[in-house]
Amino acid sequence: MNKAFTKETDSEDDEPALAPLPPGGKNYITPQGYARLRAELLDLIDNERPKMVEVVHWAASNGDRSENGDYHYGKKRLREIDRRIRFLTKRLEIAEISSPSVHHGSDQVFFGATVTYADDSGEERTVTILGVDEANSALGQISWVSPVARALLKSRVGDEVNLVTPQGVQLLEVLAVDYPAPEAAD
Incomplete structure (x- = not known):
């Protein structure tokens, strides 16, 4: 089978389940906790992800990707960043701030x-x-x-x-x- 048709992610890269909340429960969070999660999300979107995209782009431009460690590490790190962005986005959407x-x-x-x-x-x-x-x-x-x-x-x-x-x-x-x-x- 051609490598183009294989799954790129490993089983360890599956999206983590959200931490358990009671059925019908709310995701209570303090204003400080909300601010920390939001700051992490914005840092990932504005800083971490663009830097990693740049690294992957540079590594891909070097030619053969099959033995290019920078490319493979960069793609894996990019998936981790995207997964964390999705997780934080979901959590912030359902957060109920309680002071x-x-x-x-x-x-x-x-x-x-x-x-x-x-x-x-x-x-x-x-x-x-x-x-x-x-x-x-x-x-x-x-x-x-x-x-x-x-x-x-x-x-x-x-x-x-x-x-x-x-x-x-x-x-x-x-x-x-x-x-x-x-x-x-x-």
Whole structure:
């Protein structure tokens, strides 16, 4: 078979599935998270992609493409950039911006809260409940659809909530709830 009729993408290049949202759920995101995703999208469109197109064009002009590493790497990187652009575009289209500062001063847990809680063993943890696309567990941020966030949502300081884990039900006590202060209007 002629190489022109073969599939160019590898199985690893298939478009990733969107992170899971509850059925009928919304893609909540903070204004800062939305701005970060939008900035990444614009950088890919305005900077990264044009540079890579230029590299691929230069590599293609060098002649034989079968052993041209720059060309093959450039085409693969271009597919990765295009996939990320599609992903970000879809996520930003369905994003629902929710500012956590509207709950400033509240002792109830809502989206955007920074919650300190103690588990059964008395170990204290502090987490911030953010959107699926912006949460980073290494920074103590969890997605609002995570089991811990689901257990904590709508509870208040002093409440005890049940967290269902594979090891059984764990009791969490809410110790503190904090929200960012509203930004001053200019």
